[in-house]
Amino acid sequence: MSTMKATTLEFKPGERNIFFHLLTACNLSCCHCYINPEQHGTATVSKETMEEWLRLFYRADKRSNVIFLGGEPTMHQDLAHGIHFAKKLGYETITVDSNGYLFHDLLNKISPDDAVLSFSLDGPEPAVNDPIRGQDVFTTCTTNLKKAVALGFDVSVIYTVSSMNLHHLERMPALLQQLGVQRFFIQVIGIRGKSATSTDNLQISPEEWLSIIPPVAAQAAKAGIHVIYPKVFLEPEEKFGCAGLEAENFFIFPNGRVYQCPLCEDFPIHSFEICDHRLVKRDGLNEDRFFQLAIPEGCVMNKLLQGDTINYQADGSPQHRISCCLLKQEMRP
Ligand code: SF4
């Protein structure tokens, strides 16, 4: 029996996280892609806009972190400039979430002190990863990941768990150890973008999540890897909190939409937009109004978007309360 214990990472007051989607374009076409060009357009932010928005969201009195995303952020020719600019402004941590292709020679344009690199891998071998992410993606991603490790970059791996790869997760810790990866993010397949409309059932059940993810996290932690994964289900004694009310997260898209909750990104209910170089709060029935609704099921957006997955007890109360999707837990070596 494992002695590893998970710790919940509470929302941190005084910290702001900027999830900056530089573009929606990508060279891949993963089955579970959450990018939604209908809502977020097909534009790429210019170098000038990148600088302007980095300035707009930075606060010197807070711990400001930026995560560059896409589409594939390394397809942006000015990503390296954006990383250096964010560093100069004073962002505490800078992360690039990449599919592993590392376009525009990124590894030779930034140094390991500039940014953390997160690589998406959805399987421990090509036979599992490539049907989800595309032909030869496993080889390209792991080859570039090894190069980054050899150059001294702080490297993590993100694994999106779906019904297609759930039963292969247990082989990831050995691979990560072999690759020299020290941090492992396990995330649950979303209910956004392609996975929301896919005809294959990619979603996993609460029972599958609870029986597989914590033991694999413990196994990885034992192998010396720091593991972070979503909380998903709250214990009866645990307090529910909505990041929209208790944390400062901004999910910025190239068309100027700014969301506070990732579950809302498929709908035009963003709390803010960037207009005339300013961050403007939008009036009307938007995500911020939903955050205020207290329901026994926990997360309001989860209830609205996939209420049919919540099971109820005979007295009508939910079997599990669903935590905020941004609430994580960790296991450390
Ligand atoms: S790499 Fe990311 S953005 Fe590109 S298709 Fe896959 S999930 Fe979508």
Ligand code: SF4
């Ligand atoms: S996922 Fe749910 S709890 Fe978290 S910010 Fe969105 S609405 Fe709030």
